[in-house]
Amino acid sequence: MNLRSATIAELRAFLDRGDISAVELTDYYLDRIDRFDKSLNTYITRTADTARASAIAADKVIAQGKATSLTGIPIAEKDLFCIEGTRTTAGSKMLANFKAPYTATVSTKLANAGAITLGKTNMDEFAMGSSNENSYFGPVRNPWDLNRVPGGSSGGSAAAVAAGLCAASTGTDTGGSIRQPAALCGLTGLKPTYGRISRWGMIAFASSLDQAGPMTRSAEDAAIMLEHMAGYDPQDSTALAEPVPAYTSALNNDIKGLRIGVCQAFFDTDLDAEVAAKTREALRVLESLGAKLIDIALPHMAYSLGAYYVIAPAECSANLARFDGIRYGYRCENPEDLQDLYTRSRGEGFGQEVKKRILVGTFALSAGYYDAFYGRAQRVRRLIKQDFVEAFNQVDVIVGPTTPTPAFGIGAKAESGVDMYLQDIFTISASLAGVPAMSIPAGLVADLPIGLQLIGNYLDEATLLNLAHQFQQATDWHTLIAPEAP
């Protein structure tokens, strides 16, 4: 019984056979958190007491033979999901002492399925970042190399799974915040179709882009998590009223004849040569499994970054207006008057990147500039969506790299904001179009993991997971263990 490398599916078998109890499994992860998290900094808040109480309850359910696929499985939640009575910070000084008065739908669903929450994971402040260096609670270190970033914004969630400090985690993805850290930490990370998972109780960054998803050790685990996370929620008016398929049932479908789109534009940008070679190698594996590779074009992909950095800041400037130092969150000392209270509370409570994006968004939405910036970006967004609609008339899945490079050094890109933004150059277009996309491990470059991005048609997560699972049956990149957390 190797717990360090075990997937959710394997842990399920251990628990059901009685090889280990949920309490023992929870203690195993809590002990690893004690040992490794001083250097990794993946958790902002640990919830050991409630985790042990949940584990005791899970053992009773297992003994009764009523376990779901997640009963007794210890997971971590990105600190963007509200859990009642638990500190929920969004990685910000603004919410450093905020205790959520209610629980996010995703967290409720996972808890109802019997998952055990070990704690809340570190992240870039309000999910704005690609390295986890923007957290008020300090940077997260990559368990593959402690001098490198784990990616972001779900960097704590990614590093915690990669280091074996939980069996799986939740993340959120606005422009790549699940897929990019999954790639840099050697994980499977899935951003479902926009609206597939409820956003209720998930602190908002950019509401037309934000989507929750699982971060796991395998595609099978992602399917298990998604079955429990997805579904309509009357509390979120953008949650899709669509049935949730049994994703795990489709994992072993034959992929012979599956049409895979390959977009040359992914390879024509600043893509590291070794990452490109590994991506080509992965495409050959898929071809050897019977998939057909077809060249496609996404002519407006080059404009994704520009459109995103108007739309996301515009929405963030509106969403973050609620943090005023009055009803909740940080308040400055000795305000002179009401305006001073607002201004200084926000100035002292938000970090530099958040303030920068609020200012960009405020400008893009301001009188005289709205049409030229926000209106134009939303029109370009339609063209990007149409590219995907046309591509999916020809192919079933689009495959390419997740990131231009493997994990970079801590501090290496901190001086240049736009250089950091280029990390998401391959992931942003799927976010703008709202289509599902995932990253799976596709090899090592300089001993660091890299990701293969699979992009699917609307609501077709099942095909993505099927393809990812079949790739993982033919390769073992997803089974590698991060060396700094053996």
Add this chain to the structure above:
Amino acid sequence: MSTHLDEKTLRDMSVLAALPYEPNQSMETLAALNEVLELVSALEAVEVDNVPPLAHPLERFQSLTPDQVTETVDSEALSQNAPNFEDGLYFVPRVIE
């Protein structure tokens, strides 16, 4: 659309965003913001005259629910996070002298 922010615009945006305008950091802030606007200026090359804006990625209407009370707000629980709350009131600096 190729726009560069100047100090006056930065001051105006800071007021609109309820963020402090810090003159000693204004050059640094302006440089960072203009770097983003430079990135965004790539959109000028796209012909969008007859393209309607896309507000919802799936172009669906948001779902509606019946106008019925389904839960009540626990004001006591909500007030726990307020920096200054007493007797059902959020306290702020005096507004009217």
